[in-house]
Amino acid sequence: MADHPRSKGLASAVCYKDAKAAFRWLEAAFGFEPAFVLLDDQGNLAHSEMEYGNSSIMVGNEWSDDHRSPANLGGKNTQTVHVQLGRGEDIDAHCAKARAAGADVIAEPSTQFYGDRTYRAKDPEGHIWTFGVTVEEKTADDWDAAGGFTTRTRLDD
Structure with missing residues (x-):
């Protein structure tokens, strides 16, 4: 739930060109469970989180030159x-x-x-x-x- 307090831990944040499509795909393909989505006034995904067991992953759009999808970096991954x-x-x-x-x-x-x-x-x-x-x-x-x-x-x- 969106208003749950965070416990001590580690989460990764992953950037996508199309975060809404990625969010849906990660649920269907890998079995990640939606925790919450934050939409802006135009219905764009501003932030989202998914859970798997006791872990979470943040899924969002590219938002700066340093936060990019591998699709915009020639397929390169840094993690x-x-x-x-x-x-x-x-x-x-x-x-x-x-x-x-x-x-x-x-x-x-x-x-x-x-x-x-x-x-x-x-x-x-x-x-x-x-x-x-x-x-x-x-x-x-x-x-x-x-x-x-x-x-x-x-x-x-």
């Missing part, structure tokens, strides 16, 4: 948004639904060395989204051995 599905959710079905809605799947679902099954997709304006679901719980020692990494909490030596 990707990762969405974690709930334990037991079918990521292959999620991918198929996104593809059917027009997502460009750029990395098919596959199981990663750290125990998540993931896929990557571009939305109609070129934003890259990564989706994952844990299919096998692994320890840091497990994924370090499988991937040749060293896991630490901090960068300190």
Whole structure:
């Protein structure tokens, strides 16, 4: 609801050339749930928020030279948004639904060395989204051995 207080957390804001179309598409393709929309006096989308689990995403129009859609930047992204599905959710079905809605799947679902099954997709304006679901719980020692990494909490030596 629009008048709910925000709790401590992190949200991403994504800019589109056509934020109304993107808002509808994100609901249909990825299953994001509308939280609220703020319309100006001409019916244009001034701000909106969608939820997925305990997270939110802000969806809006381009509003400055620094806030642009990849569609106006030659398809370039400066970030990707990762969405974690709930334990037991079918990521292959999620991918198929996104593809059917027009997502460009750029990395098919596959199981990663750290125990998540993931896929990557571009939305109609070129934003890259990564989706994952844990299919096998692994320890840091497990994924370090499988991937040749060293896991630490901090960068300190």
